[in-house]
Each structure stands twice: as C-alpha cells, then as structure tokens.
Amino acid sequence: MDQKKRLLDGMRGRINESVLDAMSRVPRELFVPEQLRDRAYEDTPLPIGLGQTISAPHMVAIMSDLLDVRPGMKILEVGGGSGYHAAVLAALTGPQGRVYSVERMADLAAAARRNLRAAGIENVTVVEGDGSLGLPEHAPYDRISVAASAPKIPEPLKEQLQVGGKMVLPVGGGSQELILVTRKNGLLAEEKMGVIFVPLIGKEGFGERQI
Template sequence: MDEYFERRRRMVEKLKEELNISDRVAEAMLKVPRHLFVPPEYRREAYNDYPLPIGYDQTISAPHMVAIMCELLDLKEGMKVLEIGTGSGYHAAVVAELVGKRGKVITVERIPELAKRAEKTLKELGYDNVIVVVGDGSEGYEKEAPYDRIYVTATAPDVPPPLIEQLKEGGKMVIPIGNFSQYLYLIEKKKGKIEKRNMGPVRFVPLIGKFGFKD
C-alpha cells in the first residue's frame, strides 16, 4: 500500500502544479485509493492522468477531470449531492470526502453489474454516506431531491429537465453536453432560472436514457 500511496501523492502534487487545485480537493483525492476502483490488470496505471476501462464500454474518468468537476461544484461539508453515472464509484468517493459524514452522495448507475461492484468497493472502504441506485440517470432521482449539487459523468444532448427540477435554488450542476463536440458546462439555478457557462471541451461516454442518447 505504501507504493500506491506514493504514486497517489505524486499524482495529487502534479494536479496541484498543473491545475492549481484547492487544498480541500487535493486532500480528498489523496485519501481515496483510486487503484481499488479499477480492474486489477490496470492497478499499476491507476495514478496516471488518463481514463481507464472498467468494463461494459465504460471508463473511470481521468484524475484531472475529477479534480476540475469537484472544483466547479464548490462542495461544502454537509451537502446532499446527486451523481449521474456511478461507474467504478471513484468520483463518488472523492465527493463523499468533500461533503463529509454529515453530507450525502446519491449516485445513479444504469448498468447493474457496475453499480453492484461500485457499492461493494465503497462499503469496504467505509463510505457509508454514499447510496448507489440502479436506474436511468437522465431522470435523476426524485426520491432524495432537492440536491445542493448535481454532476453528470456522461455527455448528454442537453441538460435533462428532471435534473434542473431536482436542483435546489442556488444550487450548481456540472454536466458535459454534446455528441461529437462535447463541452463541460457549469449550471447555476438562480431565482428559478438557469445560467450556463461553457468551461471548455471534454470527452465523455454518452448518457443513455429517456433524456439522454438512445442506446
């Protein structure tokens, strides 16, 4: 484990240098063992800054993208957060560190096998403040709404209306939008209206679902 910690430390230091990420995000990423969220054959690559396959044509996002999204969300202790696209569960673990034990992360995954594996890893690592739900993420998860923050780890044709409805007044959402050309957007809900800011080009797998792309 010492070997992996040293690799993780170097990864975080690189992100601090290149992206000037905050101490809070850096500390959260230093705590989460990314190598335990990837298939065993990719563990040696876990702390390199690029996506890795996790099965079912899905990937674990590159560390720099996780850091960028966490910074844009401006996560605080005690917040309730909705994640769309659990994948391996890594991003949810980083967010769980940032919202703390008083906070809560609900994460929705459409592929049952990935959801089961992520839930197992998260529980084994003690992330009791993360709830994994199997379902259509493009519809959000109304049962726990409203949310202080929402983020989507797959690209959508547009912002799914249910996610706007489930976002608290004053809340923030980060979501990639587009098909061949994709851009990351920061969405803010102010007085019932939505403000969108383009944060630059990205590359994500498609969001499949009622308000996403068709399978």
C-alpha cells in the same frame, strides 16, 4: 504512495486544496480492475468493463472543483461507474452529507457498492436506474455531477437542483463542452472546457441503448 502524491502535487495551484485533500483520502486503486491497479494513479481514463471507463483523475478534480462542495451537502451523481467520483464527492461533503449515485448498468452498480464498502465509505447510496431522470425521491440536491454527455441539459436534473445549487455536466454529441449550471432566480449555464465523455443513455439522453 509516491505516484499518488506526484499526481496530486501536479494539480496544486489549479485545483482547490479541499479537492486534493479529498482525493488523497480515496484509494483509487480500489475502483479500477485488479489487473490495472498498478496504473491507478496515471492521469488517464481506464477501462472498468462493459464499455465504460473511470474518468482521468484531473477530470474528477476539475468537476469536483467547479461544484464547490461543502460539508453536509446532498449530492446527486449521474453515471456512477465504479464509484470513484462518488467516493471523492463523499469525502468532500463529509459524514454529515450524502451522495446518491445513479448507474444504469446493474453489474457496475453492484461493483461500485463493493468498491465503496472496501474503501470504508458509508455516505454513498448507489441506485440502479436511468440517471437522465435524476432521482426525484431525494430531491432537491445542493450539487449534481454528471459523468456522461447529454444532448442538452436534462429537464429533470434542472428541476431537482436546489435554488443556489450547482450542476456540472458535459453536453454535446461529437463536440462536447463541460457546462457549469448555477440555479439562482433562473439557470445560468457557463461553458468551461472541451471534454470527451461516454454518451448519457436514457430518456433524457441519447435514447435507451448505447450508441
């Protein structure tokens, strides 16, 4: 698809080729509402219902690039939405890897499962729940990706990150920063760029309800 190729070519030189290759193999049009499919390869967030959005492709690319996903890794994704970012992470970790995607809205979780099935992606498990608490039953994770802004780095996510692992997440209320967390002997947190995400809702986020 010309529009898809133009989008990915525009990121070359800034984003790792492995990420661009993964994105080239994921049909984003299957993860947006049918009436918006002709806009699937615009570099912009798009509404997916219930007040939520699918992130702009460049943001998915930046977050995936920062995570430096390798084949066979176990990944936790918080804020699964329509399943697109999980699909890209699944392409990066490959058939020997596994992505666990947590989405708090039942309707979106069900839609993500349908979308992933339609795209032929089999190494993603979508779980309905409070993503701010992580998913301790499958921890520790090599990588954690969070697609909603937290007031601070949630303690459960820190605890569920493997030694040597990386986590990327937006932090802040009005003003948000994309943070890369690396766990070595302790936790190293690096600010990468200003961003705008929906708030992380949950016990370790901005309360139990949407603000």
